[in-house]
Amino acid sequence: MTDTLSDRLLDAALMHVAFDGWTETTFNAAVADAEVDPVVARGLFPRGAVDLAIAYHKQGDAEMLRKINAADLSEMRFRDKVIFAVRARIEAAEDREAVRRGTTLFALPLYAGDGAKLIWGTADAIWTALGDTSDDINWYTKRATLSAVYSSTVLYWLGDDSLGNDATWEFLDRRIEDVMRFEKVKAGVRENRLLSTVLAGPMAVLSRVSAPRRADDLPGGVGH
Structure with a gap:
């Protein structure tokens, strides 16, 4: 029942977001359109439209994972798997204006932390x-790098009027290629005897950083 009410509210909100953004006006209109008790609606989304915007983003993540799990990626190069996943996530956001309004919302200082958490x-x-x-530290660097790729690609997509969003997919391909070059540089540093010696101290410290053990364990620990 809760999921049904949440979905009803979110679907109703999307009818208003293009005009009023992710605002209290949109939230109140969604409550009225979905015929949900305002007290129940506020219980589901305590911060109103902000929490609706978060739910919309997570809905897109869920659709992306469905596409990834349904696809046969076994013959793809790893870079192409990442491209497929990012593209699947962007294509899951069918309402471009809702994404645009969400980008504006999460750019506000009050909600920037929420936005960063969603992208991560x-x-x-x-x-x-x-x-x-x-x-180890790679757990963080991989996600930080992909967060930058994803967010920059979304911003490009928001302004893309090319047929089939071809310009966006070309932009994504270039960004992933940049990441691949960066990874090659990292590997080269590790294999370079002189640089490895110079960076031995910092690398020793970084080697003690571990990935989080629990969802609430960010940003990780040292010496777990």
């Missing part, structure tokens, strides 16, 4: 779905 969550969902097993 998307990157984490992608890496986890693709089988990432890193348990």
Whole structure:
């Protein structure tokens, strides 16, 4: 029942977001349109439209994971798997104006933390779905890098009027290629005897950083 009410409210809200953004006006209109008790609606979404916007983002993550799990990625290069996942996530956001309004909302200082957490969550969902097993500093760097790729691609997509969003997919491909080059540089540093010696101290410290053991364990620990 709760999921049904939540979905009804979110669907109703999307009819108003293009005009009023993720605001209290939209929340109140959604409550009225969905014929949900205002007290119940506030219990489901305590911060009103802000929590609706968060639910909309998480709904997109869920749809992305469904597409990833349904696809046969076994023959793909890893870079292409990442591209597939990011593209699936963007395509899951069918309402471009809702995403645009959400980007504006989460750019506000009051909600910037929520926005950063959502983007990080998307990157984490992608890496986890693709089988990432890193348990050290790489756990963080992978997600930080993909968060940057995803967020920049979304911003590009919001202004893309090319046929089939071809310009966005080309932009995504370039960003992933940049990441691949960065990974090659990291590998080169590790293999370079001189640089490895110079960076031995910092690398020793970083090697003690571990991935979080629980969902609420961010940003991780040292010496677990």
